[in-house]
Amino acid sequence: MDEELDIETLDPRKDVRGAAEVKELLRASGLDAEADIQVFVVARNRSRIVACAGLAEDVVKCVTIAAEYRGSSLALRLMNEIHHLAMKRGQSHLFLYTKPCNVTLFEGCGFHKLVEVLGHACLMENTPVGIKDYCDSLNAFRQPGQRIGCVVLNANPFTLGHLYLVRQALRQCDWLHVFVVSEDASAISYADRLELVRAGLAGMERLTVHGGSRYLISKATFPSYFIKDACVVEACGTAIDLLIFRRYIAPALGITHRFIGTEPFCRLTRKYNEDMFEWLENVSEEGQPVHVVEIPRLEVAGHPVSASEVRRLLAKGDFVTMASLVPPTTLACLRAKYAFRTQPQEDDYATEIIEVE
């Protein structure tokens, strides 16, 4: 294939014809054009699009090359363009999902493998030092002890249920690391969620509160969690996130136990909790196993405390009932900053499934 190819960008929302062509190309490779892609880089010969790569925030996906153009280092040209384009859009750190059989191809395009769900999917990142630097930064927070615990909270918002979970976990370990999911896809902003967790846990000893990262329940490691209509959380969707935790984050901090709250409401979260036992404890997976400890949820007046219930009360403006479910710091913040919101946001359902931890 010696003919000249033009490399162009394509906005699927503006260029309807181009988007249809890309969709057709993807379908030929057995891929769907995912709705959250903001921009495509495409390679065009005189008559048609022969290759494409999509970018959704910091995730590269929907990459394909027409069969007759494979083996001509076109992937590299596409990925070079994606790198530069993403940089212009303020994204220098990119993630990419692919099948294990394509890992070598993307390694040649500047991506480095993070984890693989055997035979199904791989998550790669576009830097050789990304996860290493992150683990080095966590390493500074390592604490001595036999049992080092971890709790990951979305805390949307922080409730007495979260406080209870942390207290129970703390009883069972020498030190507890509390992470707050940093993806800003929830009703309460990340800055406020983090602040409320810090305020709610202030003064407690043997505990470190960490901000989240792209490596921990983010749109990069856990795409299906933040997509509104994700009714089916695929097995490998949870696996990637949990394997990163097991292979990188847990060893960096010496974490031996991960604590979760039981999930009485949401089927999806129950699935995530079940998967956690599988991916963190299973001895056949790479890396030291992390023990998973499920703690029954706190009940107030016979009902398990849930952050989604708090958000419903917030939407109704019922701060009196809310006072029995959240610490004073959370109540004050919600009253001051979120009291005027009447409509539940679209993503409430999706975020519900992670906040239970």
Place this chain on the structure above:
Amino acid sequence: MKIKKEAICGTLESNDLLVKVVPFGGLQVSIYSEVMRQFGARIREVVDETLKQMNVSQGKFVIEDKGALDCAIRARVQTAVLRGCDSEELDWKGL
């Protein structure tokens, strides 16, 4: 000079290299090359020299090399620094 914003320069084509710069408290250079065993030491020399000539004191550099010649390495590093420092002013004589 200090790296003030993230920037990239170059490609991952054969005989080229990709340089990424990020603001950072100190000066940190990581080099990855397909020809690390044969030329790793020389690549580091060229990068260090170039940064020294440009008086770069702060920034994190990640370099992925695909067998580039010295002159290409110098040029890519210089451009990445200029982009990262958001400056077009360069003392060409000093280089």
